[in-house]
Amino acid sequence: MxxxxxxxxxxxxxxxxxxxxxxxxxxxxxxxxxxxxxxxxxxxxxxxxCGGGIRQQWSTKNNVRLAMRSVKLFENFEEDVGMDIEYYQGGYLMLSYDEEEAEQFEKNVEIQREEGLDVEILTPKQVSERYPYINTQDLIVATFCQTDGHANPxxxxxxxxxxxxxxxxxxxxxxxxxxxxxxxxxxxxxxxxxxxxxxxxxxxxxxxxxxxxxxxxxxxxxxESYRHQIFVTEPLENFFPMMAISFAGNFYMRQAHHGQFIMGQGDKDEKPGINYNVTFKFEKELAEKMVGIFPFLKNLRIMRHWSGMYNMSPxxxxxxxxxxxxxxxxxxxxxxxxxxxxxxxxxxxxxxxxxxxxxxxxxxxxxxxxxxxxxxxxxxxxxx
Ligand SMILES: Cc1cc2nc3c(=O)[nH]c(=O)nc-3n(C[C@H](O)[C@H](O)[C@H](O)COP(=O)(O)OP(=O)(O)OC[C@H]3O[C@@H](n4cnc5c(N)ncnc54)[C@H](O)[C@@H]3O)c2cc1C
Known part of the structure; x- marks a missing residue:
């Protein structure tokens, strides 16, 4: 020694x-x-x-409880820890484009409500009325929790x-x-x-x-660790309060404090291992998909693209x-x-x-x- x-x-x-x-x-x-x-x-x-998203909409009661406790701590972060971390409870809108997943969403909401979480189930029509800037084509159902949000990691x-x-x-x-x-x-x-x-x-x-x-x-x-890529656009005036996410649609997106849109998707073909490279394939695929669902992104330029690791458990x-x-x-x-x-x-x-x-x-x-x-x-x- x-x-x-x-x-x-x-x-x-x-x-x-x-x-x-x-x-x-x-x-x-x-x-x-x-x-x-x-x-x-x-x-x-x-x-x-990371994307900085903070949500409580999970599919098991234990994970809902853990996330709800975390949200309590984030709510008091500035007072307890002494720093403004751009924490914003603009909600999480979870969009489902798959029948089986849509059924699962309804079961998840039951579990979440049993834990005392206030979650709404929205039809595609309700989503379009509330967020006219989202294209709801092929959408089956959405759920929304206002106390979900995001912060600057x-x-x-x-x-x-x-x-x-x-x-x-x-x-x-x-x-x-x-x-x-x-x-x-x-x-x-x-x-x-x-x-x-x-x-x-x-x-x-x-x-x-x-x-x-x-x-x-x-x-x-x-x-095992797997690469996940993510990019950020140039800014628009803030109008998009929530994190939008879809598991079947394979994307998440939010507008940051200074107006940029941060978004990412998973890639099931990734091999385990540390890899911080980025690919044009990712940029092209994600940009095309996201412009279809969020047409206001169409003429926005991508400013920065990076990657990080998901450390996965079984x-x-x-x-x-x-x-x-x-x-x-x-x-x-x-x-x-x-x-x-x-x-x-x-x-x-x-x-x-x-x-x-x-x-x-x-x-x-x-x-x-x-x-x-x-x-x-x-x-x-x-x-x-
Ligand atoms: C693209 C992407 C988007 C994501 N989006 C979200 C999201 O929206 N919301 C969310 O909750 N999570 C998200 N995540 C996941 C989230 O980033 C991680 O789960 C979380 O940051 C893990 O934090 P950590 O402190 O455990 O690990 P890390 O932040 O990875 O910290 C581990 C640290 O350990 C250090 N280290 C490793 N080995 C050693 C050593 N031998 N000696 C000394 N130091 C060492 C590393 O340098 C590193 O800084 C995302 C991840 C990625 C990649």
Missing amino acids: SDVNGTYDVCIIGGGITGTALAYSLCKLGETSVAVFEKSYLSSGSTGR HKAVIGYAQAAKRMGADIYTHTEVLGVDVENGKVVGIQTTRGYFKCNVVVNASGPWSRQVAELAGVELPT DAQPIIGQSDKVKGYFYAVGYSGHGFMVAPAVSEALSELIVFGKTLHTDVSYLNVDRFSNEDVEKEKNVV
């Missing part, structure tokens, strides 16, 4: 929304012996590349990081974690490009690298908890494309697990990795 550069109770690997929100949540609970290690700059991973990360620092956490950027030391089945420290740090707890919040970072401690996590739901093989090794990974929106609630729950050994606000035990040994895993359906 090289010289010890520092000692912390908790070392967090990854300076995205999960790592910084967790540092903040731990400090709020009085656990201020915390350090975040980020191999690049804060929010350089998936968080800084970079600002959220910076807000959490600054608040955590104010309370005593240390944030090391441009510092890669190279190894996790385990003795007698327990975490004892990490090796980094800035030397060795002793600790009792290590948290894997490394997003796209979650499987490789787990292997550093000899822990197995069933995650059931498209996050993997959260503590390893039962390595004591002190926690993880919050495999968000499958919706980690920004649930990270505040996930981090709150994880901080409670670390400090008290149990959650106080939201049960996340259903997201433990053990679930994959059960053949009846319930897959989340509402994913692009």
